Amino acid sequence: MVDTLLAEERTMQRQHSRFTWQLATVVLMSWLLAGCGINNIPQYDEQVKSAWSQVENQYQRRADLIPNLVETVKGFARQEQETLTAVVEARAKATSIQVDANTLDNPEQLQQFQQAQNQLSGALSRLMVVVERYPELKSNQNFLALQSQLEGTENRIAVARRDFIAAVERYNTEIRTFPGRIWHTLMYSDMPLRENFEATTENADQAPQVQFQ
Structure with a gap:
């Protein structure tokens, strides 16, 4: 009876010792694998998605400024209807193309998004050239506030x-x-x-100049 109990106790000790070694091995392997960069790819993938969200946020902020900008310019320069219409249409096209984390791996959609945003940048730049003809508009407080916000957004x-380019x-x-x-x-x-951003238009890596002074 005593021998049986001793045998069972030794068996339990061996099992406990084996479990301890197995646990220690798992912890050690996990640490070694982490040190070898096994988690880098998913971590960097999340950083890419986070950086892209910021790109989308800033483009949306610009899109949100445009309706007030167009209405302000229209109040002083209704005859520039063609330029104003081009901005409105470019904004509509840019906001209609969405690239989120689920479609970020679609090169064609990403390229369409880039092109639409570049077209909107071009339309805004042409509008700013038109504004030079209207000193009253350039001194309007509402317009000056929108100008400052647009500069900051660009x-x-x-x-x-x-940041997105660096993350990719x-x-x-x-x-x-x-x-x-x-x-x-x-x-x-x-x-x-x-896929990463590419300069699809001249000086596409530079923010549009929106200074009027």
Whole structure:
């Protein structure tokens, strides 16, 4: 009887010791794998999505400013209907194309989004040239406030685009280089390389100039 109890106790001790070693091994392997960058790809992917959200937010902020801007200009320069219409139409097209985290891997849709936003930037730039002809408009307080907000938004767009480009480059580089390339092959093969912004218009990497003084 005593021998049986001792045998059971030794068995339980061995099992406990084995479990402890297994747990320690799992913890150690997890630590080693984390140190080898096994989590880098999903982390960088989330950073890309977060950076893209900021790009969308700033473009939406610009789109929200345009109706008031157009109405203000219209009050002083109704004869510039063609230019105003071009801005309104460009805004409608830009806001109709949405690229969210679920469609960020669609190169064609991303390119369409870029082109639409670039067209809106061009239409706004032409509108600002027209404004030079109307000194009364340039001194209007509502217009000056909108001008300041638009300048700030264009700067934020440039920063958000820069951050997104950097995030995509970091993500793509991780997939293409060691050891990220190994982890991508073994565990994240469903996560493709991402498209990045490209300068599709002249000086597209620069914020439009909206100074009137």
